[in-house]
Amino acid sequence: MLRPTLSVAATGAALLLLSGCVANNPTADAEHTAITVDSSSDACAIDTETAPSGNVRFTVKNSGDQVTEFYLLAGDGLRIVGEVENIGPGISRDLVVQARPGDYYTVCKPGMIGAGIGKAAFTVTDSGHDFEADADLTAQVATANTNYAAYVKDQIAQLVAGTDAFAAAYVAGDDEEARALYAPTRVHWERVETVAESFGDLDPMLDLREADLEEGQEWTGWHAIEKDLWPADAEPGFAAYTPEQRQALAAKLVADTATLNEKVQVLEFTLDMQTNGAIGLMDEVASGKVTGEEEFWSHTDLWDFQANVDGATVLYGGVRDILLAKDADLAATLDTEFAALQTLLDAQRDGDGFRLYTELSPAEIRAFSDQVNALGEPLNQLTATLVLN
Numbered sequence: 001m002l003r004p005t006l007s008v009a010a011t012g013a014a015l016l017l018l019s020g021c022v023a024n025n026p027t028a029d030a031e032h033t034a035i036t037v038d039s040s041s042d043a044c045a046i047d048t049e050t051a052p053s054g055n056v057r058f059t060v061k062n063s064g065d066q067v068t069e070f071y072l073l074a075g076d077g078l079r080i081v082g083e084v085e086n087i088g089p090g091i092s093r094d095l096v097v098q099a100r101p102g103d104y105y106t107v108c109k110p111g112m113i114g115a116g117i118g119k120a121a122f123t124v125t126d127s128g129h130d131f132e133a134d135a136d137l138t139a140q141v142a143t144a145n146t147n148y149a150a151y152v153k154d155q156i157a158q159l160v161a162g163t164d165a166f167a168a169a170y171v172a173g174d175d176e177e178a179r180a181l182y183a184p185t186r187v188h189w190e191r192v193e194t195v196a197e198s199f200g201d202l203d204p205m206l207d208l209r210e211a212d213l214e215e216g217q218e219w220t221g222w223h224a225i226e227k228d229l230w231p232a233d234a235e236p237g238f239a240a241y242t243p244e245q246r247q248a249l250a251a252k253l254v255a256d257t258a259t260l261n262e263k264v265q266v267l268e269f270t271l272d273m274q275t276n277g278a279i280g281l282m283d284e285v286a287s288g289k290v291t292g293e294e295e296f297w298s299h300t301d302l303w304d305f306q307a308n309v310d311g312a313t314v315l316y317g318g319v320r321d322i323l324l325a326k327d328a329d330l331a332a333t334l335d336t337e338f339a340a341l342q343t344l345l346d347a348q349r350d351g352d353g354f355r356l357y358t359e360l361s362p363a364e365i366r367a368f369s370d371q372v373n374a375l376g377e378p379l380n381q382l383t384a385t386l387v388l389n
Contacts, residue, residue, distance in 0.1 A: 032057050032096070032388050037106075039087065040064045044108045044118045051099060052127035055387050058095040062087045068108065070095060072122070075103040081198075082276055085283045096383040098272045101126040144318040145269040151314055152192045156261050159188035163257045167250035170225060173243075179229050183300035183353060186222060190307030191314070194280035199263055205256050209296065220252050223296070230297035271319065275383040278315035281308045282376055290368050292357040302354035305368075306345050312379075313338055319386060327385050330378060337375040344371055 032055035038045040041064040060070045069085040072095065081104065084095040107119040162185030169177040189196065189207070197203045204212075206221040213219055227234055228241045228249075241249070288294035289305040316334060323331045344367055348355050360368075 038063055039068045050123040053099055053101045053124050054127055054129035056097050056099045060084055060087055061092045062089055065089050071107050073105040096387050098270055099124045140322050141271050148269050148274055148318050152195050152264050155188045155192045156264050160257055160261050167254050171246055171250045175229055183303040187303055187307035190304045191311035194277045225249055227297050233297045272383055272387050274315050278312040279379055281312040284308050286372050290372050299356040299358045301357040302348055326389050333378045341371045341375055
């Protein structure tokens with residue numbers, strides 16, 4: 001879900017306002033094209049507006065004083081081809097993509113909501129690049145892509161079924177049943193959340209938080225219903241939704257989820273989409289789950305946390321054999337850090353679910369935050385290691 005990011009190192013910081021594009025010649029070699037992005041308090045200076053097809057590395061340096069992010073969008077200006085988030089002041093992070101020939105856009109999104117600013121055209125010319133992995137790894141890559149596509153379709157199918165049951169309970173006024181179904185159903189969304197984000201406005205229609213609303217924007221989706229189901233933590237004077245409002249919200253949630261299901265049926269994946277997806281899911285943990293801001297009223301953040309980790313683990317597992325052939329040390333580090341994070345999550349289990357996030361101690365929250373950071377650093381090397389090496 002595209003939302004304001006609060007990194008552990010810069011909690012409370014707003015995102016950079018970025019704009020502008022400076023043309024130049026990128027640095028290129030036989031392995032990839034290197035492009036730099038200088039992100040300051042009032043500009044987004046990209047050193048080229050074009051690149052040859054193949055492996056492209058955007059190195060985004062934050063020279064400002066607030067957290068920022070950078071996106072590469074498809075030619076429709078909506079679908080996310082690649083993104084890099086949680087770039088703190090003075091920090092550089094890489095976005096590595098296997099860029100096919102075509103028209104794209106680069107954009108920065110202050111607040112991680114809306115259309116963003118500084119949207120600029122970016123062209124990938126046809127270099128004749130093969131896009132095939134090394135011959136001995138081609139079959140492994142194809143298998144990993146096929147298996148992940150099947151996983152996504154399965155998770156969304158389960159989301160459809162769960163959403164139908166949840167919406168029926170909500171419309172019928174069976175709030176106890178709807179509350180019981182809320183977190184277990186949302187895990188199917190959270191496991192493949194970065195895939196849903198690639199479909200433009202569909203993601204905010206389903207998962208936008210109230211704090212992220214723009215002026216005049218209609219609020220729909222899971223969190224709009226969440227507030228109505230857990231009104232105790234709502235603002236004073238909050239009025240429960242009318243039956244008509246419930247019906248409208250539930251109908252749209254069901255319809256938008258069905259649309260998502262249709263879209264993923266024809267979705268194909270590449271190696272960089274998988275690895276960047278794993279990185280993106282852990283960014284979701286860092287930006288919302290570990291801060292307790294995702295489930296503002298239900299406090300079921302640990303269900304979401306586990307689901308994001310589930311999805312990242314599946315993505316990593318699909319490419320792990322390929323990584324072993326290229327960087328066994330990085331694979332060992334990732335194995336260790338994923339296991340350590342899972343151990344922390346397992347300690348918070350309560351029956352079939354988890355403790356509420358509000359029940360965690362500051363020390364427990366800090367332990368989660370530290371371990372998310374410990375995993376995030378080596379995970380951010382995954383795409384470059386697999387695609388560029």
